Amino acid sequence: MKSQLSSSTEDYVKTIYAFTEWQDAPITSSQLAARLGVANSSVSEMVRKLKDLGLVDHRPYGAVRLTEEGRRVALTMVRRHRLLETFLVNELGYSWDEVHVEAELLEHAVSDLFVERLAAKLGNPARDPHGDPIPTAEGTVPRIDAHRLRELDPGHAGRITRISDENPELLRYLAHERISLDTEVTVVRRKPFGGPLVVRIDEGGASRDFDVADEVADAVWVRSGQPHQGCTLEPGA
Amino acid sequence: MKSQLSSSTEDYVKTIYAFTEWQDAPITSSQLAARLGVANSSVSEMVRKLKDLGLVDHRPYGAVRLTEEGRRVALTMVRRHRLLETFLVNELGYSWDEVHVEAELLEHAVSDLFVERLAAKLGNPARDPHGDPIPTAEGTVPRIDAHRLRELDPGHAGRITRISDENPELLRYLAHERISLDTEVTVVRRKPFGGPLVVRIDEGGASRDFDVADEVADAVWVRSGQPHQGCTLEPGA
C-alpha cells in the first residue's frame, strides 16, 4: 500500500491537489509545468508515470485529476507541510514568510511517525500559521468558510482567516502594513474599472483605509462571524 | 563556497569522517562501499567526483582521506545528525534506538538556519542522546575522553559516556538490561581466551554482574572521573 514515492512524485501530486483546493476546474499539463517550474514535456512524461501508479486520472490532451489514492497522498503531504510550518513558527521562531521553502524541503524527509509525534506536541492544530486548514491523519480537511477579499462587496465586514503562503514577499509586505490573521476589515469600495479595492481596518478604536493590490485581494481570505481560533483546535473539531 | 551538495555526496563524506572519528587509519574503497551498502564500483566513481569537488584526497588504489573542506562538510553533517537526534529524543519523545534512521533522512533536508534555530532551542547541547559530541557551528569537536569498554583492564571503574548509535537492536538490548549513559561500571574480569568480559554495575546500593558481549564491548565507551554532563553544556565549553 505504501511503496515509497519519490519526492518528485510527491511534489506533482501535492501541486495537482493545491490547484483545486481553493477553486474548481482541474489542472492542465502546462499549468502544472508552470507551477513546478519544469518543461511541459517533463510533465507529460511524469503524468504517465503517476497514472501507472494509480495516483491520477488522465487521458491524452485532457486535464489531470487525482484519484482517491492520489488525493490521500496529497492530503498526507499537505498535512506534513502545514504541521511543519506550524512547528517552524511556534517552536523555532520562524516568521511566516520564511517557513514555506523550509517546509517544502522537510516534507519529503519526515516519516509518518515523526509527523504524528510532531502533531501531538503542537496540540493537533487545525490551522497553520497562514490560516490554512491542516488535514487530519485520517484525511479529513477542516472546512474553512471564507471568501477571497477580491470577491467581497462594499459593506462586507469580517476577519482575515487565511493568507496564501505562496509569495513570501507579499507576506512580508502585509506584515509591514500590520495586516495579519484575525485583522478585522470592512470593504469600503469594490474595484470599479481597474481602480483599487479599498478596505477599512479597525485597530483598537482607530481605523485606517488600505488600498488592496490585485495580488493581495487574491491571496487574502475573509470570514464574517466568529474570530479565527488560532492553531490549537482539537483534532476532531 | 556552498554549491549545494547532493545527499549522496553528503553521505559519502559523513561516512568517511565517521570511520576515523573513533580510530586512526583512513578508510578504503571497499570499507566505504560496505558501510554505504553500495557496490565497490559505485564508490570508485563517486570518489572521483568527490576528488573533483575538492572534498577528498585520493590516488588510485589508495585510501580515501578528507580534505580540510571535506572535513568541514562532514562536521556540518555530523552536527546536523546529532542535533536532530537530540531533538527527536528531547522534544518528540523518541527512544534512542529509533532516532538514527529518522535523523539520517532529515539531515539532508534541513537548512543551516533550521539547524542553528534548533540548536538554540535545545540549549546548544554538547552531546547527543548516545553521548556523541556535537560539533559546533564553527567546526570544533568537543573532546570526549573515554575508552572502549573492550580496552579496559580489571579494576577500572567509570561511567558510560558514549554508546554507538549504529545498531538499534543493540541499543534496545542495553535499554532492556538497564544500561544507559551515566551507568557506573567496574570491570571485574578481562576477556581471557575468548571468555566473556564481566563488569559490575552499581545500582543505588545494590550491584550486579553483567556479561559483556563482544559487540557491546566495542560499542560502549567509559570515562573515569567526572560524570557525563547531559545534553545541555554551553557551546564553547
Next chain:
DNA sequence: CCTAGTATTTAGGTGTACCGAAAAAATGTG
C-alpha cells in the same frame, strides 16, 4: 621474485527526472 588471490578501477548498462525540438492533437477564428 613470481604467482595466486584480493582490492580497485574501468567499461557498459539501468532507472529517474529533467531538457529542447519536432510532431500531433485540440482550439479558436474568419
Next chain:
DNA sequence: CACATTTTTTCGGTACACCTAAATACTAGG
C-alpha cells in the same frame, strides 16, 4: 469548416547514482 495558433505529446539526449562483469593493480606466500 479550413487553417493558423496554442497545447500537449513524442523523440532523442543529459546528469546522477547506482549496478554487474571484466580488466587491472596491488600484496602476501611459497
